[in-house]
Amino acid sequence: MERPYTIINCAATVDGKIAFPSRKQLRISSEEDFRRVQLLRERCDAVLVGIGTILTDDPKLTVKKPDAKQPLRVVLDSNGRTPEDAEVMNEKTYTILFVGKNVKKRFNKKNVEVVPCNLDEKGFVDLNEVMAELVKRGVKNLLVEGGGTVIWNFIKQRLFDELLIYTGPMVVGGKNTPTIADGEGAEDEKEIIKLKVEEVKTLGEGLLVRYVPIP
Numbered sequence: 001m002e003r004p005y006t007i008i009n010c011a012a013t014v015d016g017k018i019a020f021p022s023r024k025q026l027r028i029s030s031e032e033d034f035r036r037v038q039l040l041r042e043r044c045d046a047v048l049v050g051i052g053t054i055l056t057d058d059p060k061l062t063v064k065k066p067d068a069k070q071p072l073r074v075v076l077d078s079n080g081r082t083p084e085d086a087e088v089m090n091e092k093t094y095t096i097l098f099v100g101k102n103v104k105k106r107f108n109k110k111n112v113e114v115v116p117c118n119l120d121e122k123g124f125v126d127l128n129e130v131m132a133e134l135v136k137r138g139v140k141n142l143l144v145e146g147g148g149t150v151i152w153n154f155i156k157q158r159l160f161d162e163l164l165i166y167t168g169p170m171v172v173g174g175k176n177t178p179t180i181a182d183g184e185g186a187e188d189e190k191e192i193i194k195l196k197v198e199e200v201k202t203l204g205e206g207l208l209v210r211y212v213p214i215p
Ligand SMILES: NC(=O)c1ccc[n+]([C@@H]2O[C@H](COP(=O)([O-])OP(=O)(O)OC[C@H]3O[C@@H](n4cnc5c(N)ncnc54)[C@H](OP(=O)(O)O)[C@@H]3O)[C@@H](O)[C@H]2O)c1
Pocket: 009, 010, 011, 012, 018, 019, 020, 023, 024, 025, 026, 028, 049, 050, 051, 052, 053, 054, 056, 057, 076, 077, 078, 079, 081, 123, 124, 125, 126, 127, 145, 146, 147, 148, 149, 150, 151, 153, 178, 182
């Protein structure tokens, strides 16, 4: 299947968490990492997150530099839960919301498109359909920014080329705190996704590791 070159990027604590136990946004990235992610967004054609991230963090998903090329923003939202006033639909650039075919919700905004999709067996927007639709729209490079449920599904379905994890030197703890990859997890050895370390470097006070999937 043809799909965009896909980079998953995530900032995690030393214990693999990506937010507070309450799911509230946690600032993990250093200034250096923040700048790296901004550059990455600028280089990618589209940036994708799940509705969980929209509801907890309300991100803009834009590049802050005034004259920057803005990526297309993509939200996976099977049940059409994106609030009318979500920052991800601000007028800075275009936004596509992938929703289930039964969702009737539409937005009266010129820069927002709602694209109905089939759902997979878990009731989530079908990622293969999303990838095919993005290719059709000219997206060659896709940046997946989370959260844990979305990242798990991209990894599990092997729909990625690179996994970039910035580890901030901090521990947040908590049994139910969101992690890099949530979802249902692997059932046995066969379902574990094996990775290869391609690059390791210190960045600010943290560590950046680039992994690639082992075919
Ligand atoms: N540190 C970081 O780098 C970082 C980055 C982003 C987010 N976060 C944190 O991550 C947490 C949110 O993560 P989350 O797991 O709750 O939400 P999420 O991964 O952002 O979104 C998951 C939701 O997206 C929808 N979805 C639709 N199609 C999907 C598909 N094919 N695969 C997966 N999800 C699909 C589902 O809801 P429906 O069934 O309703 O569609 C699903 O529950 C927050 O605490 C946030 O602060 C951290």
